[in-house]
Amino acid sequence: MAMAGLYRRLLPSPPAIDFASSEGKKLFLESIQNGTMEGFYRLISYFQTQSEPAYCGLASLSMVLNALAIDPGRKWKGPWRWFDESMLDCCEPLEKVKARGISFGKLVCLAHCAGAKVEAFRTNESNIDKFRKYVMKCSASDNCHVISSYNRASLKQTGTGHFSPIGGYHAGEDMALILDVARFKYPPHWVPLTLLWEAMDHVDETTRQHRGFMLISRPHRDPGLLYTLSCKHESWINIAKFLMDEVPILLKSEDVKDIHKVLSVVITSLPSNFGEFIKWIAEVRRREDGGQTLSPEEKARLNIKEEVLNQVQETGLFKHVAAFLSNSSCRQLPKSGHEDTLPGIAASVCCQGAEFLGGKSSRPEGYCCRETCVKCLKINGDKPVTLVCGTVVNGDNEQGVDVLVPSSPGRPHCCCSGSSDYIGLHPDGNDVLTALLLSLPSETWAGIKDEKLLQEIHDLVSVENLPTLLQEEVLHLRRQLHILKRCQENKVDEDLGALLS
Structure with missing residues (x-):
């Protein structure tokens, strides 16, 4: 009895070049020699295939967080703390992500909640030169990684919105290596950076916001240590x-x-x-x-x-x-x-x-x-x-x-x-x-009418009065609380600046 199903897709080439092809290998070796594949090694060490058709954002993020060796602060399985798609459930319930995917803003939210340092840019708020600069920077280092949010149609691929990390850059050909987390569909592949920019410069029909890219790096010390x-x-x-x-x-x-x-x-x-x-x-x-x-x-x-x-x-x-x-x-x-x-x-x-x-x-x-x-x-x-x-x-x-x-x-x-x-x-x-009380925003206490008591409370909860380690711990909790609140109100995609401030 026949069983209906899909086994991969033929990668449209051009415009893409299969990473494992002879031409793809040549681009890879030349990029290594030019020093723009340094970020590749850690990413490939933690490369994963998305476990659900709509989990491209979660798979991309968990892969990057593990590559940066960021401690999740919560268990995965047994006694192990490890990022997995199932761990990224803060800003959107997994069932919703499974059904509809995740927005650019909520993926940024998840990266923040996980303890990463994040810079996010929509295409209408940036330009291709800045994008190229960030891709080159992260390709030459293993301390930061770029996740791109793009529309597959621009690359002649099936499907619409997609997330994947960028694994490297070839300066001579101005091409980026996409480590596609939908490996059941397409293998890793090189694409012209200008074409990738065009693919990102699409409006997400769900949020009515432009797609873009995010730069994810490790903070100078792990937040949420305790x-x-x-x-x-x-x-x-x-x-x-x-x-x-x-x-x-x-x-x-x-x-x-x-x-x-x-x-x-x-x-x-x-x-x-x-x-x-x-x-x-x-x-x-x-x-x-x-x-x-x-x-x-x-x-x-x-x-x-x-x-x-x-x-x-x-x-x-x-x-x-x-x-x-x-x-x-x-x-x-x-x-x-x-x-x-x-x-x-x-x-x-x-x-x-x-x-x-x-x-x-x-x-x-x-x-x-x-x-x-x-x-x-x-x-x-x-x-x-x-x-x-x-x-x-x-x-x-x-x-x-x-x-x-x-x-x-x-x-x-x-x-x-x-x-x-x-x-x-x-x-x-x-x-x-x-x-928990220290992590509340300073305006929480503003309604106290007794001025002397208000000053006393301010002295007790002021972040500026805390030692450095505790100050960073409290600020991380406060950022988490702020982000969760904006997610609850469905405002993360409206104003990324407010989310990142």
């Missing part, structure tokens, strides 16, 4: 709306006279699932990796995480939040849950979560529980970190893992005594809540 906003769950829409729209109105309507009342107004009104919105990023290493010595990279990440955590706990706002949450009348407040922070990685990290998320242990003997076991681990002979051993349950397979978190001052490094009678405690989330 915290990140998560929009994997639908709750982010309500929480983002509450934080950006409702909190300022609440503070205007309430007659607040002191910091305690301000915190009461905000915290007691938080949606019950706000803990799904902001996550802390722990480190995980598999037991079968062998040994208990951390690599220099692991050690560096943990040291920075520890410093960020210490800086959060040293802020005046943290002290107010901790005092407020320690009040007996606040015990029933919604907690910043950690249950989904490492789901399936360490079964239940209640002891580690209670200490780490709560900042400092309120019990001198520490926390422990049946599901986990906390032990000491030296960082190459230096300071100890907390090691939480757990079990990955994946079908019939169980694999041991270690969850590593920095040791906070005043907190015990070891809390195991072999007893099975310890009670798992859920964290208060003092430091997580502090980071």
